[in-house]
Amino acid sequence: MKKESLDYEMETILAHFAEEPMTQGGAIVPPIYQNTLFAAKDWESLCNMFDDQINNCLYTRGGNPTVRVVEEKMAKLAGGERAKLLSSGMAAITAAILHYINHGDHVIAVRNIYGSAHSFLGKYVKEKMNVDTTFVDGKDIGEFEAAIRPNTTLIYLESPTTAIFELQDIPAIVELAKRHGIKTIIDNTWATFLYQKPLELGVDLEIHSCTKYINGHSDVIAGAIIGRAEDVDSIFMREHILFGAKMAPIEAWMILRGMRTLPLRLQRHQKNALRVAKFLDQHPKVLAVRYPGLESYPQYELGKKLMTGYTGLFSVRLDCADEQIGQFFNALRLFKIGVSWGGHESLCYSPAISYFKKLPYERFMELGLSLCDVRLSIGLENADDLILDIEQALGKI
Ligand SMILES: *Cc1c(COP(=O)(O)O)cnc(C)c1O
Secondary structure, eight states: OOOOOOOOHHHHHHHHHOGGGGGGGGGGGGGOOSBBBBBOOSHHHHHHHHHHTTTTTOOOOOOOOOOOOOHHHHHHTTTOOOEESSSHHHHHHHHHHHOOOOOOOOEEEEEEEHHHHHIIIIIIIIHHHOEEEEEEEEHOOOOOOOHHHHTEEEEEEESOOOOSSOOOHHHHHHHHHHHHHHHEEEOOTTTTHHHHHHGGGOOOOEEEEETTTTTTTSSSEEEEEOOHHHHHHHIIIIHHHHHHOOOOOOHHEEEEHTTTTTTHHHHHHHHHHHHHHHHHOTTTTTTEEEOOOOOSSSSHHHHHHOOSOOOEEEEEEEOGGGGGHHHHHHHHHSSEEOSOOSSSEEEEEOOOHHHHHOOOOOHHHHHOOTEEEEEEEEOOOOOHHHHHHHHHHHHHO
């Protein structure tokens, strides 16, 4: 049976989709268009470039063919009409939020979202634009409903969150938001568009830090916004072009290469993470494992409804005093100690350290985190080696 290209599955899309216009001379890999501008062949085509900046490349701060290939693939995979790559996940988050808010509006956001997104909503837009944000726990739909005001224009989600891995009931929140004419944005970095499809559930914009699994090799910082053409094109012409957080062609090309193995990498991250999580779940020095892929996880059923797979980032609460945590970190041989996640390498981190350094003590306490909440990014190494490393380090506390 001959399939139309529209029917292709994700692995095939990643291998081929949107690359044909770039295969001049049979080149099997699209070239890196490392140039700032695109010359018009005559006056009429110059006029056309200005009339339709969405479909023409005029200047690389706006559009570039190498960047476009990646954007088209992402839009296709996420089920959106359009995607825009930006220079970082934070560039994507701030551009998407600004698209939906004006001076004096009100936002509802999940409390444990990415730290810089929290600062942007909780402080920056308040001070600059008099936009109030109500932070909610995220697990109770009633709390979202109670927070709605006449001037609420946006609900901002991150599911799962990436410090304590709590999920939000996306379809229920979308239904509530639509009933009140409120827009929704979700940070979908953890699950990626391969394992969770928020746009299909009615979320207006999906954002990603491509720095994590999408690129996956810990060598590029990038972000993406995906959604309807109407929204993403407006962000392109305003927040993207005006603030100038453009994607470098060579970095887009590296993401293109990284993405080709995304399904394979995620399968391995998932398999490794599940093994390590199960090991930790029965270890006497571990009080709790927060991994949505574990059947014992309190929101396991909700996770199964929302996602088709789980990735490799989770946290554990170790049974030790805050002062002992350094002994665990210092004993690790294979796990690197560091922020970020989603690369080939296994990482260990204590999210509380950044909140502890950045936040007022009161808000730190609200998070319910301690320094013994250790976050593990499970990489592509052999799972037995990873387990042995953790086991010997647990022996030191
Ligand atoms: C890393 C991260 C971001 C920010 O992305 P950058 O590419 O570092 O700007 C946003 N959200 C989540 C969940 C992240 O982990």
